[in-house]
Structures are given as C-alpha cells and as structure tokens.
Amino acid sequence: MTARRNLFKWIAALVALHGVIACAGFFAPDDPLAQDREHPFAPPVKLHFRDAQRHLHARPFFHPFRKSASALDPYVEDAARSIPLRFFIAGAPYKLLGLVPSRVHLFGTDGEPLYLLGTDGYGRDQLTRILYGGQISLLAGWLGAGIALSFGLLIGATAGYCGGWGDEILMRVAELFLALPWLYLLLALRAFLPLSVSPLGAFLMIVAVVGTLGWARPARLVRGVVLSAKERDYVRAARGFGASDAYLLWRHILPETSGVLLTQAAILIPQYVLAEMTLSFLGLGVPEPAASWGNLLGNLQQYDVLVSYWWMYLPALAIVPFFLAYLGLASALQECMNTVGAQHWRGQE
Amino acid sequence: MTRFLLSRMTHAVLLLFGVSLLTFLFTALAPGDYFEEMRLDPRIGPETVSALRTRFGLDRPLAVRYASWLKSVVRGDLGYSFSYNSPAGPLLWARARSTLLLTFTATLLTWGLALPLGIWSAERLGKIPDTLISWAMAALLVIPDLVIALGLLLLAVRSGWFPTGGMASVNADALTAGQRIGDLGRHLILPVAVLVFVALPVVVRHVRAAMIGVLDAPFLRVARGHGIRRHRLLYRYALPAAANPLISLFGLSIGALISGSLIVEITMSWPGIGPFMVEAILARDIYVVLGGVLLSTCFLIAGNFCADLILYWADPRIRAGSEEK
Secondary structure, three states: OHHHHHHHHHHHHHHHHHHHHHOHHHHOOOOOOOOOOOOOOOOOOOOEEEOOOOOEEEEEEEOOEEEOOOOOOOEEEOOOOOEEOEEEEEEEEEEEOOOEEEEEEEEEOOOOOOOOOOEOOOOOEHHHHHHHHHHHHHHHHHHHHHHHHHHHHHHHHHHHHHOHHHHHHHHHHHHHHHHOOHHHHHHHHHHOOOOOOOHHHHHHHHHHHHHHHOOHHHHHHHHHHHHHHOOOHHHHHHHHOOOOHHHHHHHHHHHHHHHHHHHHHHHHHHHHHHHHHHHHHOOOOOOOOOOOHHHHHHHHHOHHHHHHOHHHHHHHHHHHHHHHHHHHHHHHHHHHHHHHHHHHHHHHO | OHHHHHHHHHHHHHHHHHHHHHHHHHHHHOOOOHHHHHOOOOOOOHHHHHHHHHHOOOOOOHHHHHHHHHHHHHHOOOOEEOOOOEEHHHHHHHHHHHHHHHHHHHHHHHHHHHHHHHHHHHHOOOOHHHHHHHHHHHHHHOOOHHHHHHHHHHHHHHHOOOOOOOOOOOOHHHOOHHHHHHHHHHHHHHHHHHHHHHHHHHHHHHHHHHHHHHHOOHHHHHHHHOOOOHHHHHHHHHHHHHHHHHHHHHHHHHHHHHHHHHHHHHHOOOOOHHHHHHHHHHHOOHHHHHHHHHHHHHHHHHHHHHHHHHHHHHOHHHHHHHHHO
C-alpha cells in the first residue's frame, strides 16, 4: 500500500513539474526571444517585502536597476524607485500549450522589466528562457525515450517470441550497443550528421540519434519477460485453443511487458534530457536563438561568462528536480512491481 | 586458465570488430565529408577537391575503405586525420594518456571511498550513519554529471582555490620534477572530484546491498562469537564473500567513468580524448572520431577483461566451471 502511495506521490510531483514547463508562457514573465539591449547580463533582482521605513508590504516590490559609472558593477539598485509586483497581469502574447492565445502572465510589472533570474548577453530574461528551454529539453527526452522503447519492444518481443538464430543475432547486436561507451557513440553518430541545421532539424536529429542508440537495454529486458510469459500455462492453453501468434502477443504477452517498459521510461527520459543538454552544451544540438537547457548552459563555455555572471549557471539547476522525481518514480515503480509480482505468485499457490 | 583467457579474448576481439564495423557503417550514412566543406571555399577548385578525395581514397567503395581502415587500425594508425595531415593513432594516443590518468585516479578513489562507506552503512543498517550515507548518496545521484562539473567549476572560479582548467600551469616548464607532479595533482583535483561524485552513489549502493546480504550469514555469526575483531571480520571475512557482484561492477564502473570523463574533460579543458573528439566532429575529421570511439571502447573492454580476471582469481567456482568445460 505504501508503495502505491509512493508511486502516486512521485507521479503528482512529475505532473506538477511538467505542467509548469508546458504552460511556460503563463509562468514566464516575458517572451523568450525578446531582447533588452539596455540590460545585458543584468543580475537577478532582489524582491523586497520591507521598505526603507521598515514597513511590511504584502505585495513584494523591487528596485529597478540604474546604470552606474563603474565598469565592474554596472548595475546598482535605484532605491528611490519601487516597482510593485503584479499578479495575473497582461504582457507579451503567447499561446498556452501552443493552442490558446493569451496575454495573461502569472506575475509581471507595469512596464518596468523584471529579471528574477537575471539576463543573458542579449538582455533576454533567464527565467523565461529556462521555462521555455525546458519544453525543448523535456520533449527531446520524451520523444527519444518513446523511440528507444518502441524499438526495444519491437526487437525484444521478436527475439523473445521467435527465438532461434534471429534471437541469437539480435541479442549479440544488443550486446554490442551496450558495450560501447554511449556518450562517445552519441558524439560519433552526431559527427556524421550535418553540422549547421535549423533548430527544428537539430531537435529532430537529436531525438532520432538518442532514440536509435537506446534500444538495446529495453530490448533485452522485454525479451526476458516475453521468454517467461510465453511459457505460462494460460498462454499455452490459449495456444492449444488455436489462438494465433498475433493474438497471443497482443492479448497475453505484451501486456506483461508494460511494467518493464514503464520503469525503463522513468529511467530513460531523464537520461535523454541530459543527453540533449550535453549535445546542446557542446554546440552540437539545438542552436540559438531557440532556448534549451543545454544551449543556455553553453554560455558558460565562455570564460568571462563563467567568471563574472554566476546566474548563467542557474539553468543547470532546473534539471535537478526532474531528475529527483524521475528517479523516485523509477524506484517506486520497481517496488510496486515487486509487490504486485509477489501477490501474483501468492495467488497462484 | 588458458581456456578461460582464450574465450574472454575472443569475445573481446569479436566485440571490438563489431564496434568497428558498426561505427564505420555510420560514416557511410553520413552526408558530406571533410572535403565537402572545402568545396564551399571559392579558392579551391572542384578538381583539387576530387584529386584530394582520390588521394585519401574516399572515392573507393565502402568495403574497400573499411578493409584499408581496418589494416591501419591493426598497424596502430587508426586511420588518417585530414585536418592534422598525419595518422590519427599517435594524435589520439597522446590525448588518451591524459584520459587514462584521469579515469584511473578516479576509479581508485571511487572504490577507495565506496568500500568503507558501503561497509559502514551496511554494518549500521538503519542507524544514523546508514541514514546519513544513504541521503548523501541519493543527493549525489539526482545531480547529473554536467551540473556537478559546472558547479565545481563555478566554485573554483569564484573561490580561486583550484586551477580552473588544463593539466598544467603556464609556467610548468620552469618547475622541477617534484613541483610538476604537485602541479599536476592540483589540476587533477577538480576533474577527479566530479568523476568520483558521479560514480560514488551507484558503487556505494551496490557495496551496501552486497554486504547486507552477507552480514547475516551463519559463518559470520560464528566468527563474531569467536571474538574476531570487527575490522578483521568485515574486511577479511565478510568482504570476500560479498565480492562477486562488486568485481563485475568494477568493470562496469570503468565504462561509466570513461563516458563521464568526456563531459569533465570538455568543461574543465582537460586535454584528453573528449575535447579532441569534439574538435574533430566540428572539422568533420571522421577517422579521428572513429578512432576515438574505438579507443574508448578498447579501454572499456580492457576494464571488463580485468574484472573477469579478478573474478577468476577470486572465485573458485568460476575457476572450476571453466576447467570442467
């Protein structure tokens, strides 16, 4: 029972996290491509609740930056001006979930730009770009995992069900894929694809590369499940009644693999999000001006950015809660399957 | 022994052969090559490009190219680097040494830390040390390698405690041999720390699980009853009994460290295979890329081979099994 509650807890966390990223337009105060050439590399603003007279305010406010003469610290807070934060305010237009046109943002200000997590070299809002970047990175992870699992299911089920020399060959090839250091293989495969492509093309390419490289482990696991499932008594009975191979696979055998596939998905998705991040970080993935977690971090490869602007590091932290939730989900799924399996066996006795 | 060695060796060679075939096939699927980019340069005529292509044998059929590449791999050349205009093998080997230094140090340190931590955790199962270690390891597990690498780099930049990149200081040539080793050590700290942080949680978890399985065994209770001291009990009697899955994991951890070292090398500008491969990818220098993949696979297979050998030495059941066959 606790295993199940655990599972729901992690699923709820994941739904919430993905919801925020999916509705990036609503939670982000700005447009991801809007540049503010007046404020390159502006540090994160501090939100205040207490003003100079030490009065407490329910509504947070901030002091906008004014340029200082010092080249070392070009932004100073203009304490004379206080801009209150407004909630559910109209701002840059966007499409909610890519469908519903809207202008309402969770928070924002009247006119004055608000950079909660600072800006990059073009004066683009980091928070906005992190939220929008998550859409690309997470989608890459989901699609990559989808492709890898489809291939894995197809190959694993074929190998396990048919057996014989086909099984032997497929499993040898899977072993080969597992033997390779996969990051190197990822880079190598990327090396043989065109270098400069549009953001969409690059995105699809990453998804395809990551997806095709990952089939081996799920395939081996699926094969194992199929091998044991096809010897079950009820499967033999169904075969005895004259059920066709297709029916047996679809009705009796493939449903047994769902647990393995779900667990694998929970393991693979964060791994592939990280793969996208790595490739884009190296400049081999999604290119500017589109935002992804990887290419936001790519700024750090310039030494002066790394030394001077610590807030450029913040996109790296965005992935941590996702990693946590997916790992939690994977272990909860495993636990759940173990207990379900145990009940199953007890039922047979 | 020879039979066991032979079977493992054949397996390794076949695996390497398969990897070479697989990666070479990828190149065939690739649109464009090094000279394709050259064609964009108006100063170079198309006949020059095609002459170069002929000279480097790119106009020959795939099977012939594969055979000649394989021949150069056997010679140790690993193909030819277009952009360096020399065999790729020596270029890669010079970088591979730094990668090996990095991964070797990281492997030693990871296991040196993971064994005591895991054993301690298993011994105090459910007590405060176990809880603390489990929480720390879970925290490390959810932080991906790229984030750890960049975070430590940020720490180094802002604190100035560690050098932020490279393998040696600018003035390394002027130092004495002793100072140079110290300098190298200081440059090793950060990259090794990242690799250890990435590998540690997995290894500790396995050590803990393996030890938990053994610590309840009757022979250990008897040993404890005989008054054998705790340290000797854990390391001399319990650890060897739990070692089998750990030795296999040791082989696997080498692979994980080699893959992980790629990120570390690039972020910390460690002059290993990783940055060299990225450079080669951007220049479309395919044989360097192929060589890099092959070399890293070699390290990985060598690691697993070592693990097999240790297993053979440590576990009499495997020895007996291979003699019987």
